Amino acid sequence: MTQMMKAAVVREFGQPLTFDELPVPEPGPNEVLVRIMASGVCHTDLHAAHGDWPVKPTPPFVPGHEGAGVVARVGPGVTHLEEGDAVGIAWLHDACGRCEYCTTGWETLCESQHMSGYTVNGSFAEYAIGHADYVARLPDNVDFASIAPILCAGITTYKGLKETEARPGEWVAISGVGGLGHVAIQYAKAMGLHVAALDVTAEKLTLARDLGADVAIDASDAHAVEHVIDTTEGGAHGVLVTAVSVPAFNQALQLVRRKGTISLNGLPPGEFQTPIFDVVLKRLTIRGSIVGTRKDLEEAIAFAAEGKVRPRIHETSLDRINEVFSDLEAGTVDGRMVIRM
Numbered sequence: 017m018t019q020m021m022k023a024a025v026v027r028e029f030g031q032p033l034t035f036d037e038l039p040v041p042e043p044g045p046n047e048v049l050v051r052i053m054a055s056g057v058c059h060t061d062l063h064a065a066h067g068d069w070p071v072k073p074t075p076p077f078v079p080g081h082e083g084a085g086v087v088a089r090v091g092p093g094v095t096h097l098e099e100g101d102a103v104g105i106a107w108l109h110d111a112c113g114r115c116e117y118c119t120t121g122w123e124t125l126c127e128s129q130h131m132s133g134y135t136v137n138g139s140f141a142e143y144a145i146g147h148a149d150y151v152a153r154l155p156d157n158v159d160f161a162s163i164a165p166i167l168c169a170g171i172t173t174y175k176g177l178k179e180t181e182a183r184p185g186e187w188v189a190i191s192g193v194g195g196l197g198h199v200a201i202q203y204a205k206a207m208g209l210h211v212a213a214l215d216v217t218a219e220k221l222t223l224a225r226d227l228g229a230d231v232a233i234d235a236s237d238a239h240a241v242e243h244v245i246d247t248t249e250g251g252a253h254g255v256l257v258t259a260v261s262v263p264a265f266n267q268a269l270q271l272v273r274r275k276g277t278i279s280l281n282g283l284p285p286g287e288f289q290t291p292i293f294d295v296v297l298k299r300l301t302i303r304g305s306i307v308g309t310r311k312d313l314e315e316a317i318a319f320a321a322e323g324k325v326r327p328r329i330h331e332t333s334l335d336r337i338n339e340v341f342s343d344l345e346a347g348t349v350d351g352r353m354v355i356r357m
Contacts, residue, residue, distance in 0.1 A: 018040075020037045020039060020040065022038075022142050023137075023140060023141035024036075024078065024141070024337045026077055027076045029066055033140075033341075035335055042089075043145060045093045047094070048088075048091065048094060048103070048146050048147075049143055049144075049145060050088065050146050051085045051086050051142065052080075052084070052144055053084055053085040053086065053357055054160040054161040054164045054354050054356050055080045055082055055138075055355045056169065056329075056352050056353070057080075057082075057332075057355065059195065059196075059260055060081070060283070061079040061133060061138075061140075062345065063283065065079060077133070078137040078144070079138050079140050080132070081132035081134070081167070082104075082105075082139065082167040083132070083139025083144050083164070083167070084160040084161075084164040085102075085103065086101065086103070087099050087100060090148070091148070101153070102154035102158050103146060103151040103154060104167045105138070105139050105167070106132065106151075106313060107132055107134075107167075107307045108124055108129060108131065108150060108310075109132040109146070110150045111130075111150075112126050112129070115128065121309060121311075124306055124308065150310060152314070153317075155317070161354045161356055162326065162327060162329060164329075165329065165352040166199075166316055168307065169327065170317070170319075170320060170325065170327070171307055171313045172281055172306075172308065173200035173203055173258065174200075174203045174308065174315065175305055175307065175309075175312045175316075176305040177200060177203055177204055177209070178312070179277070180253070180254025180276075180277045180278075180279045183208075183253075185208060186254070187209070187212060187248040187252045188212070188256060189211075189213075189214060189255045189272070190214070190258065191214045191268060192214070192257065192260070192264060193221070194258065194349065196258035196282075197224075197259070198223055198224070198328055198350070198351055198352075200258055201224055201227045202228065202325040203319060203325055205227075206324040206325060210248075211224075212229070212230065212232075212233060213225075213229035213231070214234075214240065214244075214267075215235060219350055221233070221234065223351070227328075231243075235263075235264065241267065245271075251272050251273030251276060252271050252273060253276050254272070254276060255277075255279065256279050257279070258281045260282045261282065262286045268280075269295075274298040275298070275300075276301070279303055280302070280303070290302065327352050328352065329354045330352070330353050331355075332355055333355065334355050337355065
């Protein structure tokens with residue numbers, strides 16, 4: 017008899033997810049079947065369900081790419097994992113391993129990569145398939161709900177901060193204190209950086225202070241940029257934009273000091289204007305930063321395992337995913353929503 021599982025499924029873009037009974041998938045060569053214990057909910061899952069981006073997933077599909085659980089079965093050829101191992105399924109499901117990006121430490125740019133919950137079924141289900149070489153090893157006795165957000169929010173912001181090239185003792189401005197930003201503040205402090213956090217709600221500014229931000233500033237205030245420049249004595253050495261907001265992208269160019277670097281994590285629809293004069297004369301660097309490699313993920317997990325980064329989570333159940341998506345759209349989620357299976 018075929019074993020069945022519960023899953024949340026996108027059957028049509030922009031419509032509520034359905035809750036279906038699907039066959040438990042069988043792991044193929046170099047794959048593992050993971051029993052999902054908890055799965056974080058990322059804004060990317062919402063974009064996937066709405067078909068917001070130029071390269072769209074193909075319905076029907078199961079979203080989710082912050083899946084923490086245990087290996088339930090191993091496929092042929094898997095020798096370094098066994099049943100019962102704690103692992104995580106992240107956004108980068110697998111890559112080709114042969115192209116110029118894979119062989120130079122930039123596997124996240126591989127043009128043949130597969131993405132969990134986007135091009136392959138993800139972790140909004142009781143079971144999911146992971147590639148044995150790409151699942152993350154999790155610490156013993158891990159709390160699955162707490163570690164789940166590290167698999168995307170954690171690695172994404174940790175890598176984004178590294179991309180600013182800010183050094184210990186220097187300033188970073190973190191724009192947006194949501195699911196990504198609240199983790200970014202903690203990583204920045206653990207990395208020895210001073211933090212100026214920006215958001216537009218009093219609740220998230222309070223959260224930023226609670227998490228260690230040296231200063232928390234209302235991004236909508238007419239003097240917000242001036243405040244950052246004065247506090248940092250000339251502007252932030254690095255700016256990390258996690259906000260899903262085009263105005264936040266525009267503002268970032270005003271927050272950074274000469275020779276500084278702006279790292280972009282958020283993916284709002286639309287475009288933003290780049291002032292060529294400022295970029296050239298101030299020698300600014302603007303770079304996109306999309307998740308991170310397996311090595312970055314290993315490092316991001318280590319910070320969490322040592323207790324230096326603790327995502328603020330709110331646990332929910334799979335059957336409430338449509339409500340969670342509504343809250344994400346409304347911007348009312350502080351921290352990270354996590355589905356506990």
